[in-house]
Amino acid sequence: MLPYLNIGPVMVQLPGLALLLGLWLGMELSARQAVRLGLSGERVVNLIFWGLGMGAVAARLGYALRYPDAFVSAPLSLFSLNPQTLDPWFGLLGGLIAAWAYGQRSHLPLRPTLDALAPGLATFAVFVGVAHVLSGDAYGMPTSLPWGIELWGAKRHPTQFYEVLLTTGVLAWVGExxxxxxxxxxxxxxxxxxxxxxxxxxxGFRGDSLTVLGGLRVAQMVALAGLLLVVWLYPFWRQNPPAYQPSEKASPSRGKAGQRKSAKRAKNRRKRH
Structure with a gap:
């Protein structure tokens, strides 16, 4: 556990730095995957920015609607960087709406764009686990197993390391x-x-999970709902490919410039023939 690193007079929050690094690497990998699928990498990265930005705004506004007293005496705290004053469900809804709107406006086909986002999602999941390792959050239940780690006054399941190991396996699979x-x-x-x-x-091994209705773990309920949705959609999408033909690939970071170069090459080929 190493939540902070002092560099001279500056104290760096390492879990936050890990999340930023995961976001940057994830966007880079998604841009490259977009190019493989014939999409503009630049537009896919912009879609991620719009989703995250508007999601953060919606999360803060949602929290303010639920707990207005927290901002009445200090309205400028609406603009604080405190992640504890964000509503995740409002943020998720706002981010999805913003990303969908940008995708529609930019003529990004839905299913190829989702495939382009897959490497970024898997990468960010790995770094969420790294952030948990650094912060000590998402710790495990007490255990007597030999690989348990001492944390918060007890020998516990190393759930943070389970998370990093398993999500790294998912990322390797997605890369292949x-x-x-x-x-x-x-x-x-x-x-x-x-x-x-x-x-x-x-x-199932965490000791700090949010529970409802006498012990049901919220994160497991959400994960199970997502898994059931995947099982329901997968055969339909597999058997009904989208009416989409990949265009000639553009640069992952300079989509429009890459498209202009492709058009110029095509024009030169026509002249030669």
Whole structure:
């Protein structure tokens, strides 16, 4: 556990730094996957930015609607960077709506775009686990197993390391299968299904899970719902590929420039013939 690192007078929050690194690497991998599928990497990255940005705004506004007293005496705290004053469900809904709206406006086909997002999602999941290792959050239940770790005054399941190990396996699988993805959305669905399975497993050993209705773990309920949705959608998407033909691939970071170069090359070929 190493939540902070002092560099001279500056104290760096390492869990937050891990999440930022995971986000950056995830966007880079998603941009590369977008190019493999004939999409604009730049537009896919912009979609991620729009989803995250508007999701953060919606999460803060949702929290303010639920707990207005927290901001009446200090309205400027609406703009604070405190992650504890965010509503995850409002954030998820706002982020999905913003990403969908940007995708529609940018003419990004749904299922190929989802497949492009799969490597980024798996990468970010790995770094969420790394952030948990650094912060000590998401700790495990007490155990007598030999691989237990001493944390918070007890020998516990190393759930943070379970999370990192299993999500790294998911990322390795996505990296291998991403080269063969057809843009039918099944890469994304399988990634979500695998990550949901990881969450179901890891949550079973956690000692700090949020529970409702006398012991039901909220994270496991959400993961199970996601897994059931994947099982329901997968055969339909597999048997009904989208009416989508990949265009000539563009640069992952300079989509429009890459498209102009492709058009110029095509024009030169026509002149030669």
């Amino acid at each position: 299968q991403g080269r063969k993805a057809r843009g039918d959305g099944t890469l994304f669905l399988t990634t979500v299904g695998l990550l949901a399975t990881v969450r179901l497993f890891v949550e």
